[in-house]
Amino acid sequence: MHTTICWLSLIFVAFPAVATEAAAGAVFKLATFNTALLPSNVIRQYSARKEALQTALADSSADVVCLQEIWRQQDILDIANTSRSRFPYYHSFNSMGMRGQKVPISNTAPCDVLDFLRAYTQCLNKSCLTAFSQGIAAGVSCAFVSCKLYMQSLGQYCVNCMLQADVGTSNDVTTAIQRQCIYLPTDNYATTHGLLLLSKYPLKKKVAATYHPNDVVPLTRGYISAEIDGLGPVMCTHLTTEGAFPSYFGPPPFTSFEELQTNETQQVLKAYPADREGFPPVLLGDFNHGPKSNILVGEHTVNYQLIIDAGYESPYITKVGTCTLCANNPLGGAAGSMKADRAVDHIYVAKGSNVTNVKRIWDNKLAVNTSGEALPISDHYGVQLSYHYVYEGTSSGRILSSSLLIAVTGIVLHGLI
Structure with a gap:
């Protein structure tokens, strides 16, 4: 006895x-959303939309959210802090730096005065003044094409600041850049890559990686990832696209934005293969690619197919299939640069995964601008789904079904x- x-x-x-350990059987609600929080007013009503995003996150039913295009470090901290009651855990480049190292706080301005004056007097003023008068995107694009060596010499933090400079209502780009990037050290402009991962559950084995760490680029791209008990690796990213830039000016040996995005896609698949041992990864973000359908215009479809061929699927495409970057969105559709419906925001899961409740989120008009116009939070709409995976491995310490x-x-x- x-x-x-x-x-x-x-x-x-x-x-x-x-x-x-068998918490793997839990159902996780996952979401991805491109916030379009561009302080330079490329997309209008930045402050009102930021406030609306914070409200939407507080009311969210998701367990894990991947956010993109939160470019300023202070915005990362603000959103993480106001979301803490719903999402007590977060991960970003903000605390890890560009190459996985913590960025030191600096009291110096992002741009060296002499380097900037040299670039401005010897090239920018002569070749790109007209372009800068048309907006920051046009000016930086011209600068990388016509003054590439000077832009490289300025360094990544300076370029980050130039692209993020808040012109306010004056639309005076050059004055804004000089004031915010040379004379006022209000932010060290260590790039956030625009990424923020929010979670209801503890995040383990955090990673932050830059796709092109040895090149000065106008918009730094990379991914952040972490592991969650019962869910496995979750990766959050935002891939390159041409966007508002009129021509390619990225790093060699690539000759187009599509080639650059292909390289980034391959880096993702190498780091997070769908057939890895244990829990398969979940890939979330604005991938800037998507398939063509009878209601969608294809966007860099070759790279979408790369991920599908690697053993992943996008349940939003197979189960919903409507646009996430839509022509009728007043922030980026008919009133902006996008003239056709595209689906470029995805939550990729291993093929055969148990996925339910796939839907588009934050597609209603929440933000109200100073003139009383109701607007959506972003020029993108979000994606959410419920995901369930139980690993029935046989190795020591693995989960029994x-x-x-x-x-x-x-x-x-x-x-x-």
């Missing part, structure tokens, strides 16, 4: 530990009784 009690004790002591666990427990108890 004493032996029987001991065996029963062992069963009930061990059972909670196994059940904790619920049916197998019940069977084994029943056999042991039967032998004791």
Whole structure:
């Protein structure tokens, strides 16, 4: 009888530990959203939309959210802090730096005065003044084409600041850049890559990686990732596209934005193969690619197909299939640069995964600008789904499926009784 009690004790002591690992059976609600929080007013009503985003996150039903285009460090902190009651855990480049190292706080301006004056007097003023008068995107594009060596010499933090300079209502780009990037050290402009991962659950094994760490580029791209018990690796990214830039000026050996995006896609698939041992990764973000359909214009479809061929699927495409970057969005559609419907925001899961409740989110008009016009939060709409995966591995320490666990427990108890 004493032996029987001991065996029963062992069963009930061990059972909670196994059940904790078997949290893999939980259903996780995952979401991705491009916020379009561009302080330079490329997309209008930045402040009103930021406030609306914070409200939407507080009311969100998601467990994990991947956000893109939050370019300023202060915005990262603001959104993480106001969302803390719903999402107590977050991950970003903000605390890890461009290459996985913490960025030191600096009291110096992002741009060196002499380097900037040299670039401005010897090239920018002569070649790109007209372009800068048309807006920051046009000016920086011209600068990388006509003054590339000077832009490289300025360094990434300076270029980040130039592209993010808040022109306010004056639309005076050159004055804004000089005031905010040379004379006022209000931000060290270590790039956030625009990424923020919010989670209801603890984030482990955090990673932050830059796609092109050795090149000065107008918009730094990369990914952040972490592991969540019962869910596995979750990666959050935003891939390159031509956007508002009129021509390619990225790093060699690539000759187009599509080639640059292909390289980034390949880096993602190498780091997070769908057939990895254990839990398959979940890839979230604005991938700036998507398929063509009878209602969608294809966007860099070759790169979408790369991910599909690698063993992933986009349930939003297969189950919903409507646009996330839409022509009728007043922030980026008919009133902006996008003239056709595209689906470029995805939550990629391994093929055959259990996915339900796939839907488009934050597509209603929430933000109200100073003139009383109701606007959506962003020029993109979000994607959300419910995801469930149970790993039935055989290696030591892996999770037993619920049916197998019940069977084994029943056999042991039967032998004791």
